[in-house]
Amino acid sequence: MKYLVKTAMRGAALLPIAIAAVGGAVAQEASEVSAYVDNSYLFLIGGLIVMFMAAGFCMLEAGLVRKKNAAMQSMKNVALFSVAGIMVWLVGYNMAYPSETIAGWIGIPSFIWSPEEDLGTGYAASSDWFFQMVFVATAASIVSGTVAERVKLWPFLIFTAFLTAFIYPIVASWEWGGGALDSQFGFSDFAGSTLVHSTGGWAALVGAIIIGPRIGKFVNGEVHPMPGSNIPLAALGTFILWFGWFGFNGASQLAAGTFDDINAVSKIFANTNMAACGGVVAAMGLTALLYKGKVDATMAFNGAIGGLVSITAEPLAPSMGASTLIGAVGGVLVVLTVPLLDKLKIDDVVGAIPAHLVCGIWGTLIVAASYGNVIMIPAADAEGAIGVSYVGQLIGVIACGVFVSIASAIVWLALKFTVGIRPSEEDEVAGMDKAEVGLEAYPEFG
Incomplete structure (x- = not known):
């Protein structure tokens, strides 16, 4: 009897500890x-916002x-967008996040x-897949505008x-x-100035060179402007892209599940916005x-995009002032690169190469300065x-440029010498709406 009493008393004494342990485990879970x-919500909502960038493009x-x-x-x-999904x-996600690689370069x-x-992963797997998928579609959209x-x-x-x-997945896997x-090199690209935008930019540049300029764009050494059909629509697209960049x-x-993380997301929003503002104002001022x-309204639009691309490699570390300056340099680069492409007789219909490729390179290289880093070469710390x-950062830029250019050239040339990539002169002059789509966007103005 005494034994039972002692056992019961000991159990009663340990009960609060057991309850606390169970409560702690429940609270932790x-x-x-x-x-x-x-x-998961951050991935899903961010992915939805980035998907809206497809509408912007x-x-x-x-x-x-x-x-x-x-x-x-x-x-x-x-x-x-459908093909990208x-x-x-089928293969892209597993290439970007491979279980095995060849020397860390090819999955x-x-x-x-x-x-x-x-x-234990900290997020729903499908939410991450969706978020990564819309990034891939963004890179493809860059090519679309250049070779239009x-x-x-x-x-x-x-x-x-x-x-x-x-x-794209192979390049993304490197970082x-x-x-x-x-x-091996400590390369840093927070959201893809190089991995997304320069990848799309290099593919677009190679495509523009292999396909060649539009008929009538460059004649007898002169550049003939071919204005767009709807500048207000282009302005709407710019604002949609600006909005999409927050995602x-x-x-x-x-x-986004901790105090520090949600504050970081908030700061990224603010810095992203200021970079776009800096890009617009700088592009407008320089064109004036x-x-x-x-x-030039189109320069202002691409100034915004150039500023956004420039801050994408590191939107958290800089101050708001530094972010504005980084974006402003992007806007300047856009304005300077457009006439350079004309001199080289490279026809970029929407200015995607200056905004995405050139500004992507700039944004990636300036990351080290954003961290206050004066180290010129990769070096390991005590850990x-x-x-x-x-x-x-430069090694990353070069690696991306070399690989994407060679791979893109192989695909473009294979298409050129097999199925052909360019319409007949008659179809191009008549317009791709009639030749490829079968209906016109503005039939009443035909």
């Missing part, structure tokens, strides 16, 4: 679930092409992604399939998939100086982590 939900491009090509350009943007599901292909949900008005639909979509299944740039950069924090007081350096 509840905290993990809460963070899991918050992080569509409106911008439809406004900057001539009216005889507006329906074609609209359809291309809807089609490329299928290819990322071993595995096909058909399927979600494996685990509370003189490329056939199906060859372009075939190129898009290769870009979204292999070319975001833990590949060689991340592990692009903000959700790239990859977490260069063109006798006239401000073995490699810090951000100017040389490390």
Whole structure:
């Protein structure tokens, strides 16, 4: 009897400890679930916002092409987004986040992604897949605008399939998939100035060179402007892209379940906005100086995009003032690069190469300064982590440029010498709407 009493008393004494232990475990699990939900929502909402960028690209491009090509350009943007989704599901995601790589550079292909949900990952797997998929579509949209008005639909979509299944995912794996740039050179690209925008820019540049300029663009050494059909529509596209960038950069924090994370997302929003503002004002000011007081609206639009691309590589570390300056330099680069391309007889219909490629390079290189880093070469700290350096960033830029250019050239040339990538002169002059789509965007103005 005494033994039973002692046992009961001992059990009663330990009961609060047991309750506290169980309560602590429950509280910890509840905290993990809460963070899991918050992080997943960040991916989902950010992905929805980035998806809206597809509409922004569509409106911008439809406004900057001539009216005889507006329906074609609209359809291309809807089609490329669809192709990107299928290819990322089939192979692209597994290439960007491979389980095995060849020396950290090329992932071993595995096909058909399927979600494996685990509370320990901190987010729903499908939410991450969706967020990454809309990034891939963004890179493809960059190519679409540059080669507009003189490329056939199906060859372009075939190129898009290769870009979204292999070319872009391989580049993304070098940094975001833990590949060689991340592990060996300390390369840093927060949301994709190089991995997304320069990748799309290099593919666009190579395509523009291989396809050639539009008929009548360069004649007898002179540049003949080909104004867009709808500047207000292009302005709408610019604002949609500006809005979409908050999801692009903000959700790239990859977490929102803690005090520090949600504050970081907020700061990223503010810095992203200020970079765009700086890009617009700088582009407007420079065009006014260069063109006798006239401000080119399309330069202002691309100044905003150039500023946004410039801050994308590191939107968290800089101050708001530094972010404005980084964006302003991007706006200046846009204005200076457009006439340079004309001199080189490279026809970029919407100005995507200056805004995405050139500003992507600038934004990536300035990351080291954003951290206050004066180290010129990659160097490991006491724990073995490699810090951000100017040389490390440059290596990333060069690696991306070389790989994407070669891979894109192979695909473009293969298409050129097989199915053909350019319409007949008669079809190009008549417009891609009639030749490829079968209806006109503005039939009453035909």
